Amino acid sequence: xxxxxxxxxxxxxxxxxxxxxxxxxxxxxxxxxxxxxxxxxxxxxxxxxxxxxxxxxxxxxxxxxxxxxxxxxxxxxxxxxxxxxxxxxxxxxxxxxxxxxxxxxxxxxxxxxxxxxxxxxxxxxxxxxxxxxxxxxxxxxxxxxxxxxxxxxxxxxxxxxxxxxxxxxxxxxxxxxxxxxxxxxxxxxxxxxxxxxxxxxxxxxxxxxxxxxxxxxxxxxxxxxxxxxxxxxxxxxxxxxxxxxxxxxxxxxxxxxxxxxxxxxxxxxxxxxxxxxxxxxxxxxxxxxxxxxxxxxxxxxxxxxxxxxxxxxxxxxxxxxxxxxxxxxxxxxxxxxxxxxxxxxxxxxxxxxxxxxxxxxxxxx
Ligand code: AMP
Ligand code: MG
Numbered sequence: 080x081x082x083x084x085x086x087x088x089x090x091x092x093x094x095x096x097x098x099x100x101x102x103x104x105x106x107x108x109x110x111x112x113x114x115x116x117x118x119x120x121x122x123x124x125x126x127x128x129x130x131x132x133x134x135x136x137x138x139x140x141x142x143x144x145x146x147x148x149x150x151x152x153x154x155x156x157x158x159x160x161x162x163x164x165x166x167x168x169x170x171x172x173x174x175x176x177x178x179x180x181x182x183x184x185x186x187x188x189x190x191x192x193x194x195x196x197x198x199x200x201x202x203x204x205x206x207x208x209x210x211x212x213x214x215x216x217x218x219x220x221x222x223x224x225x226x227x228x229x230x231x232x233x234x235x236x237x238x239x240x241x242x243x244x245x246x247x248x249x250x251x252x253x254x255x256x257x258x259x260x261x262x263x264x265x266x267x268x269x270x271x272x273x274x275x276x277x278x279x280x281x282x283x284x285x286x287x288x289x290x291x292x293x294x295x296x297x298x299x300x301x302x303x304x305x306x307x308x309x310x311x312x313x314x315x316x317x318x319x320x321x322x323x324x325x326x327x328x329x330x331x332x333x334x335x336x337x338x339x340x341x342x343x344x345x346x347x348x349x350x351x352x353x354x355x356x357x358x359x360x361x362x363x364x365x366x367x368x369x370x371x372x373x374x375x376x377x378x379x380x381x382x383x384x385x386x387x388x389x390x391x392x393x394x395x396x397x398x399x400x401x402x403x404x405x406x407x408x409x410x411x412x413x414x415x416x417x418x419x420x421x422x423x424x425x426x427x428x429x430x431x432x433x434x435x436x437x438x439x440x441x442x443x444x
Pocket of ligand 1: 094218219220221245246247249250261262263264267366367368369370371372397398399
């Protein structure tokens with residue numbers, strides 16, 4: 080073990096993954112354990128907050144021990160503890176944060192409360208040392224945002240969803256199609272079964288909300304409603320496998336068009352605002368939906384046209400994980416951005432507190 084490099088334990092419990100990792104300051108992930116609660120929530124077709132919190136509570140201790148064992152370290156080798164302190168489901172956030180604080184107090188280690196969104200946004204620095212400033216498309220189950228990462232703790236939010244998050248729209252649409260939870264990956268698999276793409280698009284046309292408008296905001300609830308209307312128009316019990324594949328295909332193509340349009344605007348704004356400040360302009364995609372191959376392809380060709388680099392973290396680091404939380408901890412430790420043990424769990428915690436409030440009740444911070 081190289082003792083000159085700092086190492087941090089990272090804890091993530093903001094949604095339905097109990098995740099703990101040990102990461103070293105040179106970016107080496109010494110351990111990375113993720114326990115997904117798919118079975119616990121499957122019957123409900125979505126994450127149930129109370130069940131999530133209880134499940135985190137059941138597993139957190141053994142995951143922390145497992146992550147230390149896998150990394151071959153003990154508490155005395157750690158330089159700090161980082162835990163997600165928001166935004167997220169408050170019961171779950173509290174479980175991870177209290178565990179982290181208890182370890183920090185008992186072992187007299189610094190504690191760092193991490194913004195979950197910053198974990199996603201900085202993953203590209205853990206994996207690829209991307210330099211600030213860079214453009215971020217964050218697409219997950221709870222959030223859909225376009226951000227500029229200017230520095231650690233310093234973000235500009237250029238776009239957000241006015242209603243549903245993209246992952247949520249994938250999951251709800253998949254549910255309407257009768258696909259099992261989690262909907263996103265299952266919908267992608269079904270779309271790959273579409274036999275006649277041109278016909279599928281004609282049979283199931285879908286709207287592209289906000290496409291062609293200025294700005295970088297998103298809206299997905301109309302898309303979900305259009306999926307519902309298509310399903311309801313079909314004779315009852317008559318949603319064939321072919322229909323589902325066609326509808327899933329049309330849905331995925333439509334999402335691609337929306338992202339292409341919104342990201343095009345963001346790229347133009349980024350290049351005109353930041354080109355002097357960065358050697359290689361880069362777009363980073365992160366969050367669970369970034370696992371979708373069609374979306375990755377769309378973004379890759381968009382960045383190619385704009386002479387930008389494109390970065391998508393490996394699949395295991397796209398969805399929620401402890402390594403990204405430990406990494407933010409390491410970045411904040413370097414900047415001496417430590418927290419005291421009275422830091423509170425936050426259900427909402429915008430990365431850019433100055434961002435203009437958007438209309439619509441369901442705006443995600
Ligand atoms: P996260 O909120 O970052 O944990 O990511 C979970 C979200 O990503 C859920 O809404 C999933 O349905 C979605 N997701 C995961 N894989 C895919 C995929 N291949 N295509 C679309 N959405 C996905
Ligand atoms: Mg998750």
